[in-house]
Amino acid sequence: MKKSFLAIALSSSFIFGSVNAYAQAPTFGELQTIRILAGQTIGQTLQTGLGLTDLGILSNRSGICSTLVGGIGAGFVSAKGDAGLTFESIVDEKAIGAAVDRVASKPAVYLAFSGEKPREENIVLLEKTLEDMADKKYTGTVIFHATTWGQKQPADIVKGNAKVAAYLSKTPMNTITLDLPNKQAVLQKVTLNGTEFKLEELGRVTMRDDLVELFKRAAAPKK
Numbered sequence: 001m002k003k004s005f006l007a008i009a010l011s012s013s014f015i016f017g018s019v020n021a022y023a024q025a026p027t028f029g030e031l032q033t034i035r036i037l038a039g040q041t042i043g044q045t046l047q048t049g050l051g052l053t054d055l056g057i058l059s060n061r062s063g064i065c066s067t068l069v070g071g072i073g074a075g076f077v078s079a080k081g082d083a084g085l086t087f088e089s090i091v092d093e094k095a096i097g098a099a100v101d102r103v104a105s106k107p108a109v110y111l112a113f114s115g116e117k118p119r120e121e122n123i124v125l126l127e128k129t130l131e132d133m134a135d136k137k138y139t140g141t142v143i144f145h146a147t148t149w150g151q152k153q154p155a156d157i158v159k160g161n162a163k164v165a166a167y168l169s170k171t172p173m174n175t176i177t178l179d180l181p182n183k184q185a186v187l188q189k190v191t192l193n194g195t196e197f198k199l200e201e202l203g204r205v206t207m208r209d210d211l212v213e214l215f216k217r218a219a220a221p222k223k
Contacts, residue, residue, distance in 0.1 A: 039071020
């Protein structure tokens with residue numbers, strides 16, 4: 001696969017590395033701005049880097065994830081005017097089945113479960129979503145959002161769920177990771193052997209300085 005054009009960064013302390021202590025925390029609006037800008041680039045990259053022209057997106061129903069997905073969707077359809085896009089936000093476990101049905105015909109599904117929701121709630125939604133995709137034998141590409149991956153949600157799920165582990169071991173997967181010290185974001189191919197994930201770098205690009213500083217502020221201890 002060709003090196004992808006990528007400029008993605010999403011705030012979360014577990015993937016940032018060291019930051020300046022006691023920085024001024026970004027406002028909620030600044031956190032949303034990060035998602036808008038990053039989301040647009042994610043959407044464009046899913047076309048230019050992975051060659052996708054049709055996409056499903058599933059996320060939790062939070063302000064941060066909704067802002068992110070709006071940016072992803074806008075970037076995706078702007079990169080190619082006739083691109084297909086279907087988005088569903090999942091409010092609770094009861095909504096998962098219908099949401100998966102809506103994206104089941106897509107060649108790739110982007111899973112974004114993070115935002116301001118607690119990690120424990122996100123893991124439940126992600127696990128049930130993956131179980132439903134396994135039951136319905138979805139064979140397209142599964143793409144984990146940077147924060148979803150960085151929180152090790154998929155890693156924890158496969159250790160305790162044999163059905164999901166078996167499903168993902170046969171499923172094409174991608175994710176995004178951050179190399180904040182070098183101000184770069186990385187598009188990764190993901191494979192699963194047993195319960196161990198392996199990453200293969202597909203491409204990287206330098207991130208904007210202003211975004212990097214906002215991410216550092218988001219990860220730093222609060223004053």
